[in-house]
Amino acid sequence: MIKKSTLKNIISEDLAEIWTVLTPEEKHLVADNFVIHNFKKNQIIYAENDEPEYLWCLLKGKVKMFKDGIGGRQQILRLYRPIQYFGYRAYFANEPYVSSTLALEPSTLGAISMKLVTEIIEQNRKLAWFFIHELSKHLGGSDTKMVNLTQKHIRGRLAEALTILIDNYGFEDDGETLKIYMAREDLANLSNMTTSNAIRTLSTFVSEKIITVDGRRIKIVNEPALRKISKFG
């Protein structure tokens, strides 16, 4: 638990949608029940089948939400950046988690009990709308991703994954280096392919001058071409 003043410093008001819809009293209530957690790189935040208890708010770092499938193969469902919220879906659905979350880099998160969130929703329509909107967006995204993963070929799937990384995390100051440094295995898990094929396909993108690669540092050289492959490949 942290003091309210500290919390206000951490949460920039214009970014934290939830924060802005709360009344002063509710802000107090949340601030007093907002527990900061620090996670190391690769540390699990919660695991599939766990009982949901908290609304997680990512303040700093990067988080992946994933599902373990057949033969240890993993599918990355969504990626989170500050300030975004997760962990609430299973609680609302009244079921255990169907996916796990993990910190991709050292991350700072706030935990708010879902019991409290529920109580606030009971008295604050705007918070209800926040979650209705959020869930609706994610459901559309999930349905779309399903078709992308099942129907596109490898090139299209990897290109799509790269555009997701662009849209989620953007570029470094040079305007072309991806601001996330993922293992090839995670790129593969995002695109539903084996690590070998992620590496291979990255190489062909390099040879086609669409990207350059230096270790985990990926530069997007020809973004229109990438989006074209993502759309039609």
Added chain:
Amino acid sequence: MIKKSTLKNIISEDLAEIWTVLTPEEKHLVADNFVIHNFKKNQIIYAENDEPEYLWCLLKGKVKMFKDGIGGRQQILRLYRPIQYFGYRAYFANEPYVSSTLALEPSTLGAISMKLVTEIIEQNRKLAWFFIHELSKHLGGSDTKMVNLTQKHIRGRLAEALTILIDNYGFEDDGETLKIYMAREDLANLSNMTTSNAIRTLSTFVSEKIITVDGRRIKIVNEPALRKISKFG
């Protein structure tokens, strides 16, 4: 538009979750703005990219929600039975539809303007919770289905599709004939495979005495075996 008394006959109160959470005044309001539509077999209810306007309530018949992908290939996202609701997600997400819906058999639906639904949510917390719960369930289902479709092999995917049909529509009075009669092509679209492979795989299930097939009439002879294949295949 139909009279309130008629509507009450159509909607059995214990089945229609939305109906039960409304106040008498709201029920009036909905009843007066509830427009009955009849759809023929294979008729589109709404199409991808349309602007969402109505909450659709399936009163009689069967509806599939699907997305057209590469090369005319179709992915069935969800199946609906009476009394279930759909068409609201895109409106809540404030975007055009990302999927289409179609009546699989002659169906009766009610349309309620989303504007009205929004107004009622503004004054009725329970209706907000209904949609939060509904969206949360569907999002979990979509995430799970994504991994099933991408990671399971053909047998597992078709077995899973059949269990979905069992869970959604159940059996005829004999307790083993599926209460839905789908084209092989739709079975394929549900399971992310070609029609040929759906036919082939159905045949192997028959030869393994897991099901019997007579045209579109499918009997589930060994449900435990089917669920086992769905889980581990």
Added chain:
DNA sequence: ATTTTTGTGTGTTGAATAGCATTGTTTTAA
């Protein structure tokens, strides 16, 4: 009744991609 269309069943072929093995390289840890 006959033709056309649509749906079903089956075999063959080839392309896409997973699996595996090997080697080199980078990162982490002792």
Added chain:
DNA sequence: TTAAAACAATGCTATTCAACACACAAAAAT
């Protein structure tokens, strides 16, 4: 600093499944 572990790159092989072709049956249209 060296050893160990994890990661990246690449070639080869095996498998899965889509594409296509064709035959036949059933349903719909004429």
